[in-house]
Amino acid sequence: MTGTVFRRTDDRLGEFTVRHVDPDGDVELLHRWLTHPKSAFWLMNQATVDDVSRQFHRIAATPGHDALLGLHEGTPAFVAERYDLVGSDLDGVHTIRPGDVGMHFLVAPTDTPVHGFTLAVLRTVMELLFSDPANQRVVVEPDVRNTAVHRMNRAVGFEELGPVSLPGKTALLSTCTRSQYHASLTGPATDQEVPR
Known part of the structure; x- marks a missing residue:
């Protein structure tokens, strides 16, 4: 369950590896991250350890939904989710195309x-998603107020489609095709950094 599912070496920062989240073994770490003030846009600032455990057990039990823990040089450094848009909060809000992945x-x-x-990190996640030939377009819905992540998304090729109302937030719906992502790799590098 927690073996490496993806590996990428960044020219400047070294090795990133990705494995599935262990909902029991990783819960304390994830709780610290998700309840940190800098993680406010994840809407889990008041979550208990049990809340976080339930959330990640629910993800693990949902077909087409994965929680992934990313490590940098062997140290946990990020968490990502990939999910099927059918049945998600975007179903009925966004026109889902074959090959879309959230x-x-x-x-x-x-x-x-x-x-x-x-x-x-974001390039590692995008490379992971596009390593599956079935995935042709990545769809994200960050909070409209999260301007730092919007800059990051644009840096890897996301196109902003506009605001949509979702449970708990107004989101900036954005998409990135495989070709848009690859084109971003030859563009100018960004100096922007998301506060962590």
Whole structure:
């Protein structure tokens, strides 16, 4: 269940690996990350350890929904979700196309951010998603107020489609095709960093 499912080496920052979340073994770590003030847009600031455990057990039990723990040089550094849009909060709000996959990501909060780290994490997540030939377009719905993540999303090729109302937030619906992502790799690098 928790073996490596993806590996990527970043030219500047080294090795990133991804494995499935262990809802029991990772719960304390995930609780610390999700309840940190810098993770407010995940809407779990008041969650208990049991709440977080239930959330990740629910994800593990849902077909087409995966929670993934990312490690940088062997140290846990981010969490991501990939999910089937059918039956999600976006079903009926967004026109789902064959090959669409939903994604969320959270970089572990830190007081000592590394320049370019969030972009390297997001590229790792995008490479993971596009390593599955069935995935042709990534769909995200971050809070409209989360301007830092909007900059990151644009840096990897996301196109902003506009605001949509979802449970608990107004989201900025954005999509990125495989070709848009690949085109972003040859564009100018961003100096923006998401606070963690």
